[in-house]
Amino acid sequence: MGTPEECFSKLPVYFHNLKKHNPGIVAYIKTDSDDRFDYCFFASGCTIRAFRECCRKVINMDGAHLKGKYKGTILHEVAMDGNNQILPIGYEICPKETMDSWTWFLEKLHECVGDVEGLTMVTDRAPATVLVTAYKTTKFEFYWGRLRNIRDNVATYLSQIPCEKWTTAYFPTTRYWQPTGFPCGHVIMVLTHLKIDHCGHMTIDAYKIETYRRTYEQVVYPLSELSDWEVLDDLVVVNPHVMEIHQVNRPKSTNHIPSQGSGTKGKEEELTQATENQWQHELENQWTQHTEQQ
Template sequence: MGTPEESFSKLPIYFHNLKKHNPNTVVYIKIDSEDCFEYCFFAIRCMIRAFRECCRKVIIMDGAHFKGKYKGTILHVVAMDGNNQILPIGYGICPKETTDSWTWFIEKLHECIGDVEGLTDKAPAIVVSIQNVFPNAQHGLCGFHLIGNIVYTFRKNKKTAILFWKLVRAYKTTEFEFYWGRLRNIRDDVATYLSQIPHEKWTRAYCPTTRYDYMTSNSAESMNAGSYKARKLPILPLIEFFCALMRKRFYKRRMAAEKSTTILTKWAEDMWRHSEFEGKDLFLQILATNWFAMWSCDNGFNALKNDHRGHMAIDTYKIEKYRRTYELPYTLFQNLVIGRFWMTLWLLTLL
């Protein structure tokens, strides 16, 4: 597998083979004035196609630090498929999270996926980059990081946390204003802190676009947690880890989709059954988050009761679209750069 230094030097060969066996894969390597590695970006064709053709146009971004000899950061962007599962879109590697590194990463990402409706993240360095590259996208903040800042600044308080999440998840502005008044009464300092952040960045009620109920960056952070051991590896085995993880998920989901006999994906079917059990009020909430197409409330609820949900669900949640999401496989290639035996041995200890 070689030393970490050799791993960096073999990166161009690896990316060449990746593109050769997976046409339309996007890869970039940026070097500095001394011909040393600075940034890299890669997005495999099946991930790009799955997002562009089959997913809602909302993305979630995050980064995580390396744990090996060479320190750095891996940046990644994910979306959610029609079964509410994480779909990786692209990865980047840089020395650290800065405005320059995020801007470079987001520019390459935009080249792959085009414009998006909204995105969620936690990094302050990313704000300027988003405004420059995705000027029409609604930039949302992660609710968990926001409540973390509140706890750090004002100390932990259970009532404050409960009210905060009610504010974040309120569907209507009237509902939001009701809980906002309660927060003002019991924690005016916290309310003053939150009032300095535009409501459309962290609340559902005031968001001008559709966030599809994704009010945190947890899906991206779960990628960080799952790659903790892999981030101790040199750069090539680390990239191969993410490729292997994606390949494994695509295969499992493709097999599950082919066997499915339902109208909607399993997650959407479960939501439909839950809404049928809970009644009309929950269905109104489902409409508010655009899980289903915007029919009139009475007709829409009757459609659910009469088992016509397949006609009113947006395409993303239909099983046909879910099958299309994962029908294009990742093409394996003989990895002469790393060595298949040693790579397999590494991955078996990590996956």
């Protein structure tokens, strides 16, 4: 593709040819008044269809830093297929994570998947993930107490939402069946008592073999050589975004979403001094020690 600058300039041509060879692909480029790059979004029509028709209605979101001359961040949304493997849905490239870049990303995602009943969005930026997945009320209450001590603002926000709306422990019935789509042990015991040996019909369609096969039945066609690409006269030539250069003693911009472990050190960071995964692991160890002492 050439230099980084040439890659930016060819991005509209690249997206045009992708859509030409793969009907259903969704691709957008947002630029400023000088045609400098702001954001771009890409989603495959195949995976959009697969998510809507074949997967549980759960979308995982995350971001990662990019290397290279112009750096930047990639935001991505993925689902999980019937074999619990990653199914990419959409991507955004942006200079950095901000409220505007995430908002634009989610707006484009909504254009792709539409209104999905029962849709759940998951992000590792939520410090209360362990609370959501705790199956027993005793374990939930133990974690809740720890969260109150180190993330009181998060706990205060969550306390305004009924627990049965967002926690597994307080789901009114079939706590395992509802969030996973698999029959829980109680259901299997009843079926066994009724002499029903096969429980496959009790799972949701996303886990059935025929559904899994349909997930990947469509093909994504690769592009031909660059020399064979169609170039339209009215396509914009995109210029790279302007890199931010922080001068000595100059305060940094605060209009960004801090990554894990970044930002000003406060009470939360001093207490954890670790990533969210480490924090969750520490909670699991504390719970294990707590139960052993009972």
